[in-house]
Amino acid sequence: MLATLIGFLGDFDLAEEAAQEAFAIAAERWPRDGVPSNPGAWLTTTARNRAVDRLRRDRTLAVKTKLLEVPVAVEDHVDETTFPDERLELIFTCCHPALGLDAQVALTLRTLGGLTTDEIARAFLVPEPTMAQRLVRAKRKIATAGIPFRIPADHLLPDRLAAVLAVVYLIFNEGYGGRGELAEEAIRLGRALAELMPDEPEAQALLALMLLHDARREARLRDGELVLLEDQDRTVWDAAQIEEGRAVLGRALALQGRGPYLVQAAIASLHADEPRDWRQIAVLYGELARLTRSPVVELNRAVAVAEAEGPAAGLAIVDRLALDNYRYFHSARAAFLRRLDRGDEARAAYERALALATAEHERRFLRRRIAELAAG
Numbered sequence: 001m002l003a004t005l006i007g008f009l010g011d012f013d014l015a016e017e018a019a020q021e022a023f024a025i026a027a028e029r030w031p032r033d034g035v036p037s038n039p040g041a042w043l044t045t046t047a048r049n050r051a052v053d054r055l056r057r058d059r060t061l062a063v064k065t066k067l068l069e070v071p072v073a074v075e076d077h078v079d080e081t082t083f084p085d086e087r088l089e090l091i092f093t094c095c096h097p098a099l100g101l102d103a104q105v106a107l108t109l110r111t112l113g114g115l116t117t118d119e120i121a122r123a124f125l126v127p128e129p130t131m132a133q134r135l136v137r138a139k140r141k142i143a144t145a146g147i148p149f150r151i152p153a154d155h156l157l158p159d160r161l162a163a164v165l166a167v168v169y170l171i172f173n174e175g176y177g178g179r180g181e182l183a184e185e186a187i188r189l190g191r192a193l194a195e196l197m198p199d200e201p202e203a204q205a206l207l208a209l210m211l212l213h214d215a216r217r218e219a220r221l222r223d224g225e226l227v228l229l230e231d232q233d234r235t236v237w238d239a240a241q242i243e244e245g246r247a248v249l250g251r252a253l254a255l256q257g258r259g260p261y262l263v264q265a266a267i268a269s270l271h272a273d274e275p276r277d278w279r280q281i282a283v284l285y286g287e288l289a290r291l292t293r294s295p296v297v298e299l300n301r302a303v304a305v306a307e308a309e310g311p312a313a314g315l316a317i318v319d320r321l322a323l324d325n326y327r328y329f330h331s332a333r334a335a336f337l338r339r340l341d342r343g344d345e346a347r348a349a350y351e352r353a354l355a356l357a358t359a360e361h362e363r364r365f366l367r368r369r370i371a372e373l374a375a376g
Contacts, residue, residue, distance in 0.1 A: 003093035012139045022047035095163035103138040104163040178359045201257025211245030212268035226365040263288045278308040311339040327356035
């Protein structure tokens with residue numbers, strides 16, 4: 001709906017406001033008058049008419065007078081597309097290659113992914129005001145450049161795939177951190193993406209990665225408390241989902257995939273083994289770091305190296321990273337320091353992680369660690 005309105009109006013903000021008005025009208029009318037035969041078309045048409053009314057009232061928007069010539073629409077037919085999922089269609093529409101990759105991902109997450117500006121800022125490891133400015137600039141570029149928003153033709157889908165994969169992955173990450181409905185939504189999108197592009201190894205790999213991680217979701221929390229991977233009850237893991245994730249990973253490998261999602265899926269598969277091969281996990285994280293140049297990946301490699309070679313080796317890697325505003329950096333560093341019997345430094349690192357944590361179960365876990373250090 002938003003993609004359609006943006007394409008019609010050429011204005012993100014006006015489209016969002018019109019959509020909100022349409023949903024408010026539906027909430028008032030539908031319980032009284034009944035749900036229309038085509039609710040999506042009704043909402044889109046109502047939003048479009050509201051936007052046109054607003055433009056008529058606002059004579060200062062002379063540059064948009066062409067919109068005033070559009071006749072009042074009635075509920076009409078919504079065209080069928082080749083997309084197996086409506087939300088995925090909108091994500092492909094909004095991931096326009098005329099914008100930079102980061103702008104595509106951030107704007108799509110904000111508009112269609114259900115994430116707040118603060119949540120997106122945390123995902124990109126930047127302050128919230130910085131991300132807010134990026135979103136404003138992206139919207140401004142769309143408006144000034146007249147970037148068209150329409151469903152891309154099939155042959156153009158690969159050009160948008162990197163941004164779409166990033167959007168789905170970040171939605172999943174936010175959900176895996178505590179918002180289960182987002183994780184489920186991301187997996188649904190991942191299945192649709194794998195169906196839409198069966199020959200794209202990274203689309204298959206992303207689905208495998210999400211399935212393998214999500215299979216452990218029920219074991220991550222016990223009585224509302226965070227449980228680390230090594231302490232999780234493996235009988236609670238979803239064995240069928242792990243098997244499915246590994247099968248999808250096999251398809252990605254058969255397609256000769258070599259991308260970052262495939263490497264992450266391979267790591268997730270190794271984490272499901274008992275015992276875990278930490279040296280192989282560290283090697284794969286090294287390859288992932290080469291592909292992504294990401295300090296967060298280096299942090300994960302440090303954890304694997306610490307398991308394979310000891311906490312001092314992991315700490316040596318961590319202390320080279322510039323991730324002061326990333327809570328997992330401080331919690332990982334604290335864990336290494338704790339194992340090295342450097343209690344005061346460990347407590348300070350846990351306290352810094354606590355100050356950055358947002359999920360309450362993570363905050364309780366960090367408080368427990370601090371209390372354990374205080375108790376000796």
